[in-house]
Amino acid sequence: MIRSFLFLLAFQGAGEVLHAAMHIPIPGPLIGMALLFSTLCLGLLEADLLQPAAGGLLRHMPVLFVPLGVGIVSHARLLLDCWLPVSVALLCSTLATLAVTGLIAGRALGRATEAPEAPGFAVPAEQS
């Protein structure tokens, strides 16, 4: 658990360093994700080593967004002032984005039947 968490933090740290040192306009964690992906692809690190922390973090990832949602109240007034344009824009734009991406991807990937689930990594079902 500790070791796998350490690996994730190390890759995030490497990403943050690259972000700051090379003025890449991409946040550190996303650079860290790309670095970890490359490392796994090159076979320099076993995915199983990351499983303990990665599995738990990904399974419970939604809870990490809750404080951000509560944070909305701190600027509720700005949003309330122009709620109509904002809600129409958010809703229609999100629908359009889903449709454009989904339809183009579905067509371009070919009408493949449901691709099989990959073994090796699975997010276990929530246990209560």
Added chain:
Amino acid sequence: MTESAHEIAGLLASGPLPGLLLTLAAYELGLWAKQHLRSHPLADPVLVATASILAVLALTNLPWEAYMRGAGLLEVFLGPATVALAVPLHANLRHLKGAAPAILTSVCAGAATAAASAVALAWALGAPEVVLRSIAPKSTTMPIALGIAGEIGGEASLTAGLVFVTGLVGSLLSGPVLNLLGVTDWRARGLATGTATHGIGTARILGESTLGGAFSALALALSGWATAVALPLVARLL
């Protein structure tokens, strides 16, 4: 007696415990609601948790700052969780091979649609310029969106709210909308979800399909990168 109770309450509220406790309890409530009201589209753990916390804060007069002292600790884990998205991506590596052109085309088209349609609609309906600049990166993941907002003259706190609402609304809508459009391929569903609804939708689709989650994580990263590069350039031209 009541005085010491007040003292204890004050002491607790000055530490991180109430915010952390409240967030995890509200999320458990959301998971319970999802499990028992499975058919209801609004029984989403993030939505239920956020709404119940806002209700508790309003009812108990617990200051927002006191809540954030504890809840803010959770945000620390967003970084390593984002890095961890590389693991399902790698596990589905064989599904990526040969799909690169389809992935790049659909994600870039989606990212352009997300930013352009949001700005155009908000502008047409008379939103002020600061809102236009804040809404442009709304479909990208939170840290990227905040970075872009700073770059193009948006308001960071406003962008944070818009990003969250987009992710939440999008994650509730993506399943039904993609069903309606007949997009059954989990790869395409993942790409659409990641492009339109960033981490919140990715976190949700991961619970339904590892393959969909992997493609959603990929789309989240690609669309974020594309938007971070393109939006500041476009904003400079306008």
